Amino acid sequence: MRITPDDLYPDPLDIDVTLQPGAVDYALDLEQNGPLHVKARAERIEEHRGPKDVVLDIRLRGTVDGAFQAICGRCTTPIPQRVSESFDLIFRPSGTDAGLGERAITEAETEIGYYEPSGLSLEDVVREQVLLTLPERALCREDCKGLCPHCGENRNERDCDCESKQIDSRWNALQGFSAN
Numbered sequence: 001m002r003i004t005p006d007d008l009y010p011d012p013l014d015i016d017v018t019l020q021p022g023a024v025d026y027a028l029d030l031e032q033n034g035p036l037h038v039k040a041r042a043e044r045i046e047e048h049r050g051p052k053d054v055v056l057d058i059r060l061r062g063t064v065d066g067a068f069q070a071i072c073g074r075c076t077t078p079i080p081q082r083v084s085e086s087f088d089l090i091f092r093p094s095g096t097d098a099g100l101g102e103r104a105i106t107e108a109e110t111e112i113g114y115y116e117p118s119g120l121s122l123e124d125v126v127r128e129q130v131l132l133t134l135p136e137r138a139l140c141r142e143d144c145k146g147l148c149p150h151c152g153e154n155r156n157e158r159d160c161d162c163e164s165k166q167i168d169s170r171w172n173a174l175q176g177f178s179a180n
């Protein structure tokens, strides 16, 4: 779904959509589990920068709510995640601030994004909000022991003896060496 300032004039646009899994690509290790609800209001904001310089911004505020499944970064176990977040964002036409340089954007404006001439993609906004909410690297638990690099066993579930075998073989090699 794309939103342009023309869609928001004279009246703001109320959005109430359900995105099915697959509608948005998140990350390789993150999947949407079931429908995702997005409720938002999009408004057109006129930013007066000079007597004849009016920038048409899109303000989007609302909530995103749904279930996700991340993958543990150590043992690849699926981890259910819940996203229920509200957002309030401003989007300017892309290229608007190109001449200003990064420093001109003040701290209070860090929530500012940009929309393309074809409009603001709701799916892009949703993806960004979901990824911001969830930890960058998910772990099934803080002390996850991960997979054994030798046999692939999930060491949270079962201890394999690969490591002790390795130590044994090193020890044997050493003994053999000293015996010669």
Ligand SMILES: [Zn+2]
Pocket: 072, 073, 074, 075, 076, 077, 139, 140, 141, 144, 145, 146
């Ligand atoms: Zn894990």
Ligand SMILES: [Zn+2]
Pocket: 148, 149, 150, 151, 152, 153, 160, 161, 162, 163
């Ligand atoms: Zn092992």
